[in-house]
Amino acid sequence: MPQCAAPVVAGQISLIEGKYHFVYGRTYLERQHSISLSPIELPLQRGTFEPEGLNEIHSCLRDAAPDAWGRRLLDYKYPNLSELDYMLLSSSNRIGALDFQQSGTHYKARESTPPQLQDLLQAAQLIEARKPLPPELDHALLHGTSVGGARPKALMTDNRKQYLAKFSSSTDHYDVVKAEYVAMKLAKLAGINVAPVRLEHALGKDVLLVERFDRIAHDDFFERRLMLSGLSLLKLNEMEARYASYRQLAELIRHQFKNPINSLHEIYKRIVFNILIGNTDDHARNHAAFWDGTALSLTPAYDICPQNRTGREATQAMNLEGKQGNHSTLANALSVCHIYRLEEWQAKEIINTIVSVVNDHWLTVCHEANLSQIERDRLWKNAVLNPYCFEGYPQ
Numbered sequence: 001m002p003q004c005a006a007p008v009v010a011g012q013i014s015l016i017e018g019k020y021h022f023v024y025g026r027t028y029l030e031r032q033h034s035i036s037l038s039p040i041e042l043p044l045q046r047g048t049f050e051p052e053g054l055n056e057i058h059s060c061l062r063d064a065a066p067d068a069w070g071r072r073l074l075d076y077k078y079p080n081l082s083e084l085d086y087m088l089l090s091s092s093n094r095i096g097a098l099d100f101q102q103s104g105t106h107y108k109a110r111e112s113t114p115p116q117l118q119d120l121l122q123a124a125q126l127i128e129a130r131k132p133l134p135p136e137l138d139h140a141l142l143h144g145t146s147v148g149g150a151r152p153k154a155l156m157t158d159n160r161k162q163y164l165a166k167f168s169s170s171t172d173h174y175d176v177v178k179a180e181y182v183a184m185k186l187a188k189l190a191g192i193n194v195a196p197v198r199l200e201h202a203l204g205k206d207v208l209l210v211e212r213f214d215r216i217a218h219d220d221f222f223e224r225r226l227m228l229s230g231l232s233l234l235k236l237n238e239m240e241a242r243y244a245s246y247r248q249l250a251e252l253i254r255h256q257f258k259n260p261i262n263s264l265h266e267i268y269k270r271i272v273f274n275i276l277i278g279n280t281d282d283h284a285r286n287h288a289a290f291w292d293g294t295a296l297s298l299t300p301a302y303d304i305c306p307q308n309r310t311g312r313e314a315t316q317a318m319n320l321e322g323k324q325g326n327h328s329t330l331a332n333a334l335s336v337c338h339i340y341r342l343e344e345w346q347a348k349e350i351i352n353t354i355v356s357v358v359n360d361h362w363l364t365v366c367h368e369a370n371l372s373q374i375e376r377d378r379l380w381k382n383a384v385l386n387p388y389c390f391e392g393y394p395q
Contacts, residue, residue: 001033002033002226002292002293004223005223008028008031009025009027009104010024010037011025011037018056019050020051022037022049022058023048024044029044029046034293036291037226038232039256040256041060056237059229059232060232062232062237064099065083066086066087066090066146067148067149067285069147069148069150069151069152070086070090070146073144074086077141088100088102090146091146092146093109093111093143093146094146095212095214097214097227115140117202120140120167121205121207122137123137123141124144124154125167125170127152128169140154143155149303151176153165153166153167162211162212162222163209163210163212165200165209165210166210167205168206173308175371175375177206178208178369178370178371179306179375179379180305181197181208182362182371183306185197185369186277186357186358187273190353192301193300197209197211210302213225213299225292226291227288227290227299228288229285229287230285230289231283231285233284233296234252236284241285241317244284246319246339249284250339250340257289263298265340265350267287267298270301270304271316274304274316275316275328276330277383278328278379278386279306279307280314281303282316288302306383308383312386312388313327313328314327322336329388329391329393334393358384359385
């Protein structure tokens with residue numbers, strides 16, 4: 001719960017005929033200041049909630065479960081796991097405010113000794129290579145089990161701040177870690193609210209540390225912030241993610257977010273920046289909102305990274321529903337500016353500002369990241385500011 005140090009039992013998940021049903025606990029419903037786990041899927045009321053449609057589990061609960069990388073770590077150690085197993089075996093220090101326990105009366109956090117960055121990296125490398133993990137690195141395994149995404153990563157704490165550590169992968173065709181650092185720094189310079197990032201070095205590898213925005217440090221504890229992904233806000237599962245659109249997200253923002261106009265403008269900036277920087281991996285899980293029990297609000301932007309590009313044309317992962325459908329062009333973004341409560345001149349101002357920022361600061365930020373000339377050339381005018389972005393846009 002908001003501003004609470006100790007965990008509070010909210011409800012129970014039960015597997016009934018192949019679906020995970022949820023019911024709020026009576027004590028929780030009667031508790032002062034209790035909040036719903038999701039205003040979209042699980043309003044604060046009595047009764048049993050069954051996942052809708054093809055969903056096996058409510059998307060807001062799935063948000064807190066391990067994703068591809070976390071599941072890979074757990075599969076490394078345990079065979080034949082169910083959805084509940086993934087929840088109950090992964091770290092308690094998961095993204096957002098939720099945790100899952102077998103007991104409703106005795107809370108036991110699944111945590112281990114805080115590992116060093118090099119231990120986290122070494123464990124990730126061994127698991128990715130499908131090699132045995134030595135006993136002295138076993139404690140590092142848990143710290144990567146509760147995070148999202150498919151790439152190697154882990155959670156860590158440094159100097160009273162919590163971070164998501166993102167590692168390179170053996171399958172990378174370009175320097176993904178530094179490319180994401182550059183993109184996140186440029187996004188901040190463009191006036192976009194992004195998670196703070198920094199580059200570290202361990203075992204001869206670059207590591208991107210992304211400061212967590214779902215934790216608030218107090219004197220003697222970290223307050224957890226409840227988060228909902230764009231996927232759960234739209235009540236979709238992973239198989240339905242391709243149906244998610246920015247228009248749907250904008251409609252939700254208009255009706256259920258605090259400061260909806262500012263939030264719509266912020267989303268539009270992120271769309272434009274993604275197009276210009278070549279981030280076509282802007283799927284619904286890469287958008288999120290805080291939920292405080294009263295209103296939704298956008299989280300800082302995250303997972304902004306130029307994607308490897310071979311052809312001329314590109315499309316965004318989330319549908320723009322513009323005059324060019326889903327194509328990654330500024331003209332397409334301009335055609336939908338009214339959805340985000342922007343006049344055309346305002347949208348052009350945003351677009352032109354972001355283009356200028358990327359042009360003016362590209363070399364400086366690349367130098368800051370120590371990105372090699374080969375890697376710069378691989379990205380520049382290919383993923384970043386690809387000429388296709390500007391086709392049909394009035395200069």
